[in-house]
Amino acid sequence: MQTENRAQTENRAQTENRAHTDNSAYIDVRNVTVTYAQKKGEFRALDDVSLFVGKGEFICLLGPSGCGKTTLLNVMAGFEKAAKGSVAIDGEAVKRPDPRYVTIFQNYGLLPWRTVRKNVELGLETKKLPRAQRSKIADRYLEMVGLGDFRHHHPGQLSGGMQQRVAIARALAADPEILFMDEPFGALDAITRMKLQDDVRRLSDEEKKTIVFVTHDIEEAVFLADRIVVMTPNPGRIRSIVDVQLGHVRDRTSDEFIMMRDKIFAVFNMKTERTVEYYI
Numbered sequence: 001m002q003t004e005n006r007a008q009t010e011n012r013a014q015t016e017n018r019a020h021t022d023n024s025a026y027i028d029v030r031n032v033t034v035t036y037a038q039k040k041g042e043f044r045a046l047d048d049v050s051l052f053v054g055k056g057e058f059i060c061l062l063g064p065s066g067c068g069k070t071t072l073l074n075v076m077a078g079f080e081k082a083a084k085g086s087v088a089i090d091g092e093a094v095k096r097p098d099p100r101y102v103t104i105f106q107n108y109g110l111l112p113w114r115t116v117r118k119n120v121e122l123g124l125e126t127k128k129l130p131r132a133q134r135s136k137i138a139d140r141y142l143e144m145v146g147l148g149d150f151r152h153h154h155p156g157q158l159s160g161g162m163q164q165r166v167a168i169a170r171a172l173a174a175d176p177e178i179l180f181m182d183e184p185f186g187a188l189d190a191i192t193r194m195k196l197q198d199d200v201r202r203l204s205d206e207e208k209k210t211i212v213f214v215t216h217d218i219e220e221a222v223f224l225a226d227r228i229v230v231m232t233p234n235p236g237r238i239r240s241i242v243d244v245q246l247g248h249v250r251d252r253t254s255d256e257f258i259m260m261r262d263k264i265f266a267v268f269n270m271k272t273e274r275t276v277e278y279y280i
């Protein structure tokens, strides 16, 4: 047991994060501050945030509403600019969104007038492939997410969970190096959500993509992540980074899973001055 204040905890989180990546960061976020003009003046959505993500890692950004999860994801994906600090992917500064990195949002982003297959093909249209090859690739990924029989349907004929699976198939078909996922299952019921968590975890193992996944659901983060980045608001900062050493096949009812979930709860329950156990 050891006592430390918030600044020391955050400092430790950043140091551990550096040590973890051993200078080989694939996504390299350094001392990033993002500010927004608000009625009361300048608001720091992110304050001096550093995060290094390894190639093939599954990272969950976890925290309460307003802690800057989406802002951090948007900075990495090139949708948002940092007021201070830098973001690089594979050694290249991120200046704008890049087709090598695909973002999946909560609202699926499907085109309602296109069939499911044509929606998946959308991700391939910049690649100038022959039409038949595009359809073949689209069908392969639709099979992978269990929607092979629905390729001629339109999005409006599918449930929310099925539509999100189409969005995932479309993202994977584009063969991106990184998948950014912003609360992709937030609008879904608990059972569908668990099925899609299974899908994404399996796909991440099979396809070996680097995934940055925003969620405010602790169990979702423990089920999916290799590392959980715990964030706190006002201003948005990284409080702690937790290694989830639960292996590839995860059982939500196992003792290890529940212990890990409780450790994350403990991180959120910490007060400014508090007693903590080592949890990493």
Ligand SMILES: Nc1ncnc2c1ncn2[C@@H]1O[C@H](COP(=O)(O)OP(=O)(O)OP(=O)(O)O)[C@@H](O)[C@H]1O
Pocket: 036, 037, 038, 043, 044, 045, 063, 064, 065, 066, 067, 068, 069, 070, 071, 072, 216, 236
């Ligand atoms: N365009 C903007 N203009 C002004 N303030 C903004 C803007 N975008 C975000 N913010 C503020 O920045 C903070 C962080 O927002 P962000 O969306 O990154 O948080 P979040 O952790 O993803 O929240 P949620 O879980 O609710 O989506 C919030 O307080 C929000 O009000």
